[in-house]
Amino acid sequence: MNQRQIDCFIAVAECGGFSAAARQLYLSQSTVSQQVITLENELGYSLFIRKGHSIELTAAGNYLLQHFVELRNGYDAAVATASAIAKGGAAPLRLGYDGPLSSLWLGRALFRIPKDPGNPPFTLRRDTMPQISLMLTEGIIDVAITADTELGGLPDVKFHPLAAGSPCVFFARGNKLSRLKSVTVEDLKGETLLNAYGVSTTRFLSATGTDLESKGVELHSAINCRDGDTAFMAARAGMGIFVASHLCDAYAEALGLDSVDLDTDLPLISMGVAWKEDDSRIDQLITAAEQVVGH
Template sequence: MEIRQIKYFMEVAKEEHVTEAAHRLHVAQSAVSRQIAKLEDELGVKLFLREGRSVRLTHAGKIFLQYAETAMDAMDKAVQAVDDYLNPEAGKIRLGFPNSLATKTLPRVISAFRSQYSDVGFDFNQGSNRELRELVQKGEIDLAFVSPVPEPSPDIETNIFFSEHMRALIPIHHRLSKQESLNLRDLMDDQFVLFRTGYDMRALVIEACRQVNFEPAVAFESDDAYTIKGLVEAGLGVSLLPETLLIDHTPMGTISIPISVPRVTRTVGVIITKTRPLPPSEKLFYEFLIKYYNRLNDFSF
């Protein structure tokens, strides 16, 4: 069985027409028919039913197509892996990130990396910490920014790059808008706007409220930081958000205030799998991240 035969078979299955498949493959129709016949002889079963000028898959053909697609996908990944090993500075990085890092942290580090490695591409995936961890474990992405950074596990390696404070975001006409800092308990009677259940940022806020002995009343939920800020600006509640989301991006109708009690911080870093080596381009990026944040942390002190 040859790869060429499988490619011809998949194209005919897609087009349901031998002539059209041959046209797209840029080969003669007879060549396609001949290779399909050889494949059927080798398998000992008919893969197509002929219906005039068209064809359709037999039941055996449908089964074979399912596995053929999986095999060809694996082959494509194998070829891509070899290309990456030959030139790690021209590959594609599959990177995950949460919404809360999309406005400042991620663009800055990507820009810094691309200034040195302009030929490297990125394929981004956005989600919660739980979703990103699952994608890394499944091999659908190779590394992911996360916040807060979870504890390492037997199959996941973590690296914390920095920590930042959480701030209260309240409407500008809120009763506490003139305060220089807040005890979180001062907001116990307010409605909260938080990330959806499943997001670690939500759990961080709820745990902070419990530290000062109250359970926040959640009026609105979202998986988007801009939506949360917009709802606060509309006077529909208060929220706690990381300072990087607020310092340069506080809506006009809101004010952000430091929280003095309790001290609420979130960690920011990346996770990678321990079960397989990073592809060369991802390894290059991961090593860049470590050096990049080491320099920033040295400078901050």
């Protein structure tokens, strides 16, 4: 795998076709096509579904695209930040986020904050919720956009809630649960529950484990997903169902997933901003994020 293959893959995905990608990259269409085919051969799986003259990302291709773009943006941000610091500018505010809902709000919020082109105010880092929490407590990042409200209970960590949503189950269309307006624990009997480390499904398992056993309901959590993004993709592929907040409805709908409310006594799943050291830019971020969620 090399940078040229990755650039061609990203261009094809973003442009929606090989011809448009070739024009953007100033390469021949055959060159772009061959670079993508070589990348697919090296990976051992397809990144696109080819339908005549149209293409569509596979679930694996969509997942790789998100992370390749983040790596590219991280490289660009690092170069720009180093340049600003070399010219005497202030160090940027280091932001971390942990999932699809976090990235959605964070991206929209950042667009609302004025940026000085000579001094990029933010750098972004994405990881699993436990890792983002660890980075915040160890001072590797300055701010976490997260659904882990327990961060607010850590020493010297402040948490500002932005929104909260009731638990839902998300699954591929055609699942028998689609016929229901809401589901209970009993309705999940025999389903494979996708377990995403550090997010709501893990809490759901721990909060209902004893009750499940008493009701004779067996939930399988053998499929462990790295994060919420992976769990949504696995649900889309029909590998199981995923418990998350109804705040993820728009994200799930874009992936072609169905959802129903989960009738449970579990607390609302919240999203918020966590930080340790006060900074005026954090106030800007919170204000912008509140505007995004309609506060």
